[in-house]
Amino acid sequence: MHFDLADLRLFIHVAESPSLTQGARRAHLSPAAASARIKALEAQLDSRLLYRDSRGVELTPAGKKLLQHARLVLRQVDYLKGEFTRYGADSAGHIRIFANTTAVTEFLPEILAGFLAQRPGVTVDLQERLSRDIVRGVLDGSTDLGIIAGPVQAQGLEVLHFSTDRLVLAVPVDHPLASEPRVDLGRTLAYQHIGLHEGSTLLTFLRDQVDKLGATLSLRIQLSSFEAVCRMIEAGVGIGIIPESAARRHSRTMRLALVELDEPWAIRERSVLVRELDALPGSVRALIAALVPGST
Template sequence: MLFDLTDLRLFILIAELNSLTRSAERMNLSLAATSNRIKELEARFGMRLLYRESKGVQLTPAGQTFLSHAQQFMQQVERLKGDMQQYNNGIKGYIRIFANTTAVTEFMPEILGKFLTLHPQVNVALEERLNHDIMRGIQEGTADIGIVAGPVQGEGLEILNFSTDKLILATALEHPLAGVGKVTFAETLEYEHVGLHEGSTLHHFLNRIVSESGQRLKLRIQVRSFEAMCRMVETNVGIGIVPQSAALRHKQTMQLSLVELSDPWSVRERSMVVQSLDALPLYARDLVEFIRQQTAQVPPVPVEKEAA
């Protein structure tokens, strides 16, 4: 055989850390043993996989190809372990999820809480990522399930629509736009906004919309969560574009006016993305179906039409 699982794990780690030394430490190998393993791999394939540089190592084009196959191979190994774990109570399943801001902060915590209670042998890693990072994570096999909102394209991936959400405008009760019924996003740009942090999916999405229109978003403050956004909006620091599901939840405890956006892009399909549903471990397929069931149980609630 050209390589073993240790070779693959080691190479993936080297690609992540760009360092033979740190990878050796993480794998509990000596630096000499680590270097020899890479040299043997290169000798077996008859080509260089790494560029050795003073600041670390970088993958060659051949190394990039080897990395892609190594990640896919290791993902298959994890799937095999997962499917077999149902026969051994001592083994736990592990699901890696990359998701957008709304999923991470709004509906996934409740869904995962229920799922993990029903599946005590399964562990989950949930990470907030941007849409393009989510898609890349699924393609490269660093995540098992991706959750995105809005139109997505992933050649060779399965995209499973599971619910719909809508972006709306939240304002303080005394704001000029409170209770107007409908507005366009462009009409909100003359006012100061409360936004999410730089790394959030929604921030990047709205910035792209503004850039394409040639206008500017007046950000008064940026915060880390939809709850913080709504609290700032409530005190009239600014107005905010938020998912309807989050706005309706926070409106129960805050003094907010919710205004519908008439822009077509405000309606967003939520989708799960996987490499192949059939290839996922049984417990990961169970989670995909559980997410579908849980989100189907909650019908979309219309924005309250407030009197002008």
């Protein structure tokens, strides 16, 4: 059985697009040519790969399996190219990162700025994802590395710890809870919360904890950054649970009171997830070394 890399790349484009037409456009092919190639691939595998209808395309079970393998094959090809690039072992390549909200908004931009400034041949695709999607992405090869907070329950991954943070409650300085040394999650639910946007890792995590209490999280407004959340809290709009690192930074310029959360899950270990560190291209290992000194 012979696979054409161009056909595998086309299949990935189609699978990641809402329609065959858009997938074909990403592959710089006409829809007719793309359709013919997909049909030839289906004939070679003797399996239907896509359901086609007026709304677009949907992967069949066989298509989902092929997508997983195609991503791994092409990622390995990219790794091979990166190892032999004229720029050097760690100075060129494309890195895809799946990370949680805190990483994307708080510390990764600064780390990536310095890393990319020194490596003009490197490009990065940084995507905010939920924890379960980060783990799944590393396992199936759809991302080079994942950055996550909290325990990791997955076999087949290398987990590289690089820092510890904790979640705290941020309230206005004159709030009834401001003088408390610590509070549990249940007590905070009597007040309206300021939260991050839908789909953010932290909001999803907090909702899971609230659900375990059989309670409801009352959100007054949802915002896209911890700075915006803190400004709303300072103005007395509500209270919020955010990482201590972000809370302390913004409390230097805003009138906020930080209260310890009396919950075992408030302390969060940050980790980098990879499938096999030694098999990664030089550019990815160099970024991991910037995140986790001494790891490579």
